[in-house]
Amino acid sequence: MGVVCVFACPVPEGKSGQQVVDGLQKQVEMMGATKSGNFLVDCETYQSNPQNVTQTPQQCVVNILHNSEHPASCFSVTESGQILVSDLLFEDLMSKLTMAKAGRESFYSQRKGFKIESRGQRYEVGDFIIKIGSVSLASNFRGILIEVEYCPCVILNECWNMMKELLQSMVGNSAETPPPVLKHKPDTVYTPSDTILQYLDHFNNFRKAVSAPPPSR
Amino acid sequence: MADNRLDTQIEKLTQAIKLTQKLRASVTKVFTDLSDGFQAPKGDEKALLNKLQKSLTAVNDNLGDLEKLAPNIHSTTNIPPLLLNSVGLLGLDPATDKSGITTQLHHTHKWTNKVHKLGDYTAQFLGTNQLKRTNQGPAGQAKRLRRPEPTIHRIPENINIQQLVASVDRAYADMSVSLIRPMGNSTVLQITLAKTLKAVIVLRGLLIEYVSIKAYSEDFLTDDGRPDIWSKSKYQVFNKVTDLVTAGTIHFYHPQLPDASLKSFLIWLNNYKTLFSAPCSKCGKYLQGFLPPIWRDTRSSQPLHDGCRQ
The missing domain is CATH 2.20.140 (q64v53_bacfr protein fold)
Structure with a gap:
C-alpha cells in the first residue's frame, strides 16, 4: 500500500471517451507497463x-x-x-x-440513478500501479479518471515530485498540485481511506456536471 | 544386510576405542615411569633400559594395532574438527551430508576469513608505506605502528558497540538505531530511517556482513510472525538500494578503524532519508526507468540515478 493520486483526464472536443482511453492505454503500454487485470x-x-x-x-x-x-x-x-x-x-x-x-x-x-463507478484496465510498471478508468453514471459515460500509485512510499509529500513527473506525461498540467483532498495531510502516513476520499471527490464533481450536457460519445 | 554392516561398524568402533584406551594407558605408563623414576637396585642400568624398552614396544604395538584398524572405520563427517560450533553439527545430518553443502560452507567460511585476514595485512602494510615523497619521520611511523592488530571480526576491548550505536542514534533524530543480539554473540542493528525505509544490518564483531533494506510499510517477519531478515523486499527500488548499500559497505570497510568504518557507514546511510524526495544531482530529474535517484555519492552524499553515476 503506497501513495495514490487520482486525476481526471479531460476529453477533448470531437473525440469519444473510448478513443481517449485507448490512446492512454497505448501510451502506458509504450512506457513498458504490463497489464495486471481489471479494476x-x-x-x-x-x-x-x-x-x-x-x-x-x-x-x-x-x-x-x-x-x-x-x-x-x-x-x-x-x-x-x-x-x-x-x-x-x-x-x-x-x-x-x-x-x-x-x-x-x-x-x-x-438514491435512484446515482450509482457511479470507474472501471478499466490496471497496469504495473516498476513500483508504480497505473489504472485508467472510464467513469459511468447510471451506465452513461461521464469521463476518465487516472489513478497512479507508488507502492514503496507512504508519505505524499516525499514522492509527490516523482508522481508529478509520471502524471504530467499522461494528464498534462492538471497534475500541477497534489489532489485537493490530500492537502490537509501531506506529511502523515497515507491510508486506503484517502484513496476513497479522492474518488468520492471526483464522483461528486461528475454528478454535479450532470446538469451540463454530457460529453459526446 | 544394512543391520549387519552397522553391527560390524559399531564393533569396529568399540574395538578402536578400546585400543585407544590401551594405547593411552601404555603411554601414560611410560611417562609416569620416567617422571617417578624406576624402582631398581643401583648399577643395574641395563634392567632399567630393558624395562623402558618393553613399555615403549608396548606403545608401538598398540599404536600399530590402532593404525591397522583405522582405515576400516569410515568417518561420519569429512569436516576436520568442529570449528564452526553449531554449523559443524550440520555435517552430522546424513541428508545434508549427501549434498556436500556443509563442506562447501565450511570451505567458504575459511576462505572469507582468510581473505579478510590478508586484506587486513595488506591495508596495514600499504598504510605504513604510503607513496609519498616526503618522509614523515620516525615519529609518524611509530604512531602508525602502534595501531591495533587487524581485528577481522573481533571487537577490540576499547570499543563499546552499544555506546557507538547509541551515539549514532542520538545524533540523528530521524534515524532510530537499535541493537539486538538474537543468538547471544552475533549483533543485529535494526534501523528505521524517517518514514522512508527500514534496514537490518548483521555484524560480525564490527564488520558489516549483511544489509537488507525494505520499505517503511514492510516488516522483517514471516507470515506467521517469526523474524525473517533474509527475504527480499516486495519493491524493485528497495532491492536495488539493498544491492547498492551492500556495495557501500565495501567502500566504508576499514580494517584498522572498524568503529569509524561502521559509524561513517551509518552516517552515509542516513542520506537515504530523501530517497523519494530528492532529484538527481546530475540530470535534475526525479525518475529514471521508474526508479528514483537510488545512489548516494560516498563523498558528497549527492543523490544520483543508477544510470547517472558515471
Missing part, C-alpha cells in the same frame, strides 16, 4: 428519510464505496467527510436499514 471502484448513495430521524431535520447522505484493490472492505463516507472502513458485512446492515417495515418507511433509501 473497479463503485459508489452508491443512500439518504435518510426525515420522518424517521427526528434529531436532524435535514437529510443525511451516506456514500458506500468499494475498491477492487481492497476487496474485503466497504467504505462509508458521510457528507462531512467522516469515513468508516468496515467489512463487507456492513452491506447487510445497510440493506436492513433500507427495508420498509410494518407500514413505516425505511431509515435510509437508495
Whole structure:
C-alpha cells in the first residue's frame, strides 16, 4: 500500500471517451507497463428519510464505496467527510436499514440513478500501479479518471515530485498540485481511506456536471 | 544386510576405542615411569633400559594395532574438527551430508576469513608505506605502528558497540538505531530511517556482513510472525538500494578503524532519508526507468540515478 493520486483526464472536443482511453492505454503500454487485470471502484448513495430521524431535520447522505484493490472492505463516507472502513458485512446492515417495515418507511433509501463507478484496465510498471478508468453514471459515460500509485512510499509529500513527473506525461498540467483532498495531510502516513476520499471527490464533481450536457460519445 | 554392516561398524568402533584406551594407558605408563623414576637396585642400568624398552614396544604395538584398524572405520563427517560450533553439527545430518553443502560452507567460511585476514595485512602494510615523497619521520611511523592488530571480526576491548550505536542514534533524530543480539554473540542493528525505509544490518564483531533494506510499510517477519531478515523486499527500488548499500559497505570497510568504518557507514546511510524526495544531482530529474535517484555519492552524499553515476 503506497501513495495514490487520482486525476481526471479531460476529453477533448470531437473525440469519444473510448478513443481517449485507448490512446492512454497505448501510451502506458509504450512506457513498458504490463497489464495486471481489471479494476473497479463503485459508489452508491443512500439518504435518510426525515420522518424517521427526528434529531436532524435535514437529510443525511451516506456514500458506500468499494475498491477492487481492497476487496474485503466497504467504505462509508458521510457528507462531512467522516469515513468508516468496515467489512463487507456492513452491506447487510445497510440493506436492513433500507427495508420498509410494518407500514413505516425505511431509515435510509437508495438514491435512484446515482450509482457511479470507474472501471478499466490496471497496469504495473516498476513500483508504480497505473489504472485508467472510464467513469459511468447510471451506465452513461461521464469521463476518465487516472489513478497512479507508488507502492514503496507512504508519505505524499516525499514522492509527490516523482508522481508529478509520471502524471504530467499522461494528464498534462492538471497534475500541477497534489489532489485537493490530500492537502490537509501531506506529511502523515497515507491510508486506503484517502484513496476513497479522492474518488468520492471526483464522483461528486461528475454528478454535479450532470446538469451540463454530457460529453459526446 | 544394512543391520549387519552397522553391527560390524559399531564393533569396529568399540574395538578402536578400546585400543585407544590401551594405547593411552601404555603411554601414560611410560611417562609416569620416567617422571617417578624406576624402582631398581643401583648399577643395574641395563634392567632399567630393558624395562623402558618393553613399555615403549608396548606403545608401538598398540599404536600399530590402532593404525591397522583405522582405515576400516569410515568417518561420519569429512569436516576436520568442529570449528564452526553449531554449523559443524550440520555435517552430522546424513541428508545434508549427501549434498556436500556443509563442506562447501565450511570451505567458504575459511576462505572469507582468510581473505579478510590478508586484506587486513595488506591495508596495514600499504598504510605504513604510503607513496609519498616526503618522509614523515620516525615519529609518524611509530604512531602508525602502534595501531591495533587487524581485528577481522573481533571487537577490540576499547570499543563499546552499544555506546557507538547509541551515539549514532542520538545524533540523528530521524534515524532510530537499535541493537539486538538474537543468538547471544552475533549483533543485529535494526534501523528505521524517517518514514522512508527500514534496514537490518548483521555484524560480525564490527564488520558489516549483511544489509537488507525494505520499505517503511514492510516488516522483517514471516507470515506467521517469526523474524525473517533474509527475504527480499516486495519493491524493485528497495532491492536495488539493498544491492547498492551492500556495495557501500565495501567502500566504508576499514580494517584498522572498524568503529569509524561502521559509524561513517551509518552516517552515509542516513542520506537515504530523501530517497523519494530528492532529484538527481546530475540530470535534475526525479525518475529514471521508474526508479528514483537510488545512489548516494560516498563523498558528497549527492543523490544520483543508477544510470547517472558515471
